[in-house]
Amino acid sequence: MDKKIAVIGTGNMGKAIIQGLVSHSNDSLNSITASTRTDQEAQNIQEEFGINVFTNNQLAAKNSDIIILAVKPYLLEEVITEIIPIISQHTLIISIAAGFTIGQAEELLGGNQPFIRAMPNLAAQVGESMTGIVENSSCSDTDINDAIIIFNAIGRTEMVTEDLLHAVIGVSGSSxxxxxxxxxxxxxxxxxxxxxxxxxxxxxxxxxxxxxxxxxxxxxxxxxxxxxxxxxxxxxxxxxxxxxxxxxxxxxxxxxxxxxxxxxxxxx
Ligand SMILES: NC(=O)C1=CN([C@@H]2O[C@H](COP(=O)(O)OP(=O)(O)OC[C@H]3O[C@@H](n4cnc5c(N)ncnc54)[C@H](OP(=O)(O)O)[C@@H]3O)[C@@H](O)[C@H]2O)C=CC1
Ligand SMILES: O=C(O)[C@@H]1CCC=N1
Known part of the structure; x- marks a missing residue:
């Protein structure tokens, strides 16, 4: 995939996604960036994966085609507000947070921003996640396909509707x-x-x-x-x-x- 991807948050899930992207990427690793909270963690991730890691979300996400939000749900509003000034109308935003709806995202981003909710699980750490994916109406087929490629890099994927994402969380996300x-x-x-x-x-x-x-x-x-x-x-x-x-x-x-x-x- 010839896209610039930023992963915001490098904890359990963000790190697993980076691992999947790095191991499935034929492109230059310069196309993957990340951001995290502390300098020490940024250095650790940078050394482990050979990608650029920032402690500034705007710097990490700038010029990205796809931004994956892998922070805890209570930080989402703050992080989205932070990146709004540096995204374009075509930037695909992906959130993996439980309980943060497409409606809530569109209130912050506007209804025309491509937005995807994905629900992976911890087995992403070994490339064996099961990830449910749901898109908003502003996503193109390419956006959806890109999300499938990203989450296939950490396991398997299933497209669902947003009302079924609760069941996905129960059966494979939290289980x-x-x-x-x-x-x-x-x-x-x-x-x-x-x-x-x-x-x-x-x-x-x-x-x-x-x-x-x-x-x-x-x-x-x-x-x-x-x-x-x-x-x-x-x-x-x-x-x-x-x-x-x-x-x-x-x-x-x-x-x-x-x-x-x-x-x-x-x-x-
Ligand atoms: N854990 C799981 O099994 C699953 C989790 N999810 C979802 O994934 C998301 C992340 O969960 P998980 O990976 O477990 O959480 P973690 O706490 O492990 O990771 C969150 C990461 O975000 C970093 N961070 C904190 N504040 C900021 C900030 N302002 N900007 C950038 N990065 C920041 C944290 O740094 P620091 O640690 O230094 O604070 C940490 O590296 C949640 O929304 C959760 O609902 C979805 C499916 C499964
Ligand atoms: O406990 C949570 O809210 C997240 C979502 C799925 C797994 N962990």
Missing amino acids: PTLVFMLIQAMADSGVANGLTREQSLKLATQMVKGCATYLEQSDTHPEKLKDNVCTPGGTSIQMVLEAEKQNYRHTIQSAIQAGIDKSKELSK
């Missing part, structure tokens, strides 16, 4: 929390039964990774795969019965619904 908690809980059980913490985490992590890969590659319904694990009269079906008794699926669904409800509340 890494539940998976990490699941792995931690499983590892605790292993430790309680004599495995070392290291062994137990290794077992649980590889199991989750293997199941995700198998599910994806087998093209089989997860319920069928669950049944395939269960030997009649064996250990697995006992775990299934106990999990059902403890409302295992409902617990997960309630947790995800709480995230979706919070996303809706934040978007009001």
Whole structure:
């Protein structure tokens, strides 16, 4: 992609996006810039990725074709207001913040500015994000395509409508929390039964990774795969019965619904 891209904010997500862009870029790294809050972090990112990093958002974003906002949601209004003087009417602005709507962005930027909301997840750190993408009506096909290329560089993408972005946050944006908690809980059980913490985490992590890969590659319904694990009269079906008794699926669904409800509340 022959575009100048600026990433504002170099924390968990900004850094992962830079990593993806740098590793997928055939162009000069001069086309990627970033900004962050402290001189020390700017120096760290500059050294790690070989790109220009500023502590001034206007300097980083100046002359950019695409600006990716990767700051915490409460800073978005401030950062957008800061960059408005240096963007053109064609600059594509992308936000990855939860709860910051296209309507809120258009109030600040005006309705004619191309604006995209994207919802990636923390697996972007290893190029395995799942990112939901929604565009405003001022985006061209090229803008949408550019966003898809950017987020494909950190994993996979799915175009959705804005009303469905709440569900995306619940199912793939915030849910890494539940998976990490699941792995931690499983590892605790292993430790309680004599495995070392290291062994137990290794077992649980590889199991989750293997199941995700198998599910994806087998093209089989997860319920069928669950049944395939269960030997009649064996250990697995006992775990299934106990999990059902403890409302295992409902617990997960309630947790995800709480995230979706919070996303809706934040978007009001
Ligand atoms: N974490 C996640 O799993 C996901 C997060 N998101 C969204 O991504 C966004 C960023 O989250 P995350 O990466 O976790 O947050 P982080 O706190 O890790 O990163 C934010 C970065 O912005 C920097 N920063 C702070 N103030 C400014 C400023 N005024 N100008 C430029 N940079 C600044 C911070 O520096 P410093 O640390 O020095 O303050 C930090 O490097 C949020 O809006 C969140 O909703 C979306 C999907 C998943
Ligand atoms: O917790 C949050 O609000 C952000 C959005 C998705 C993941 N983290």
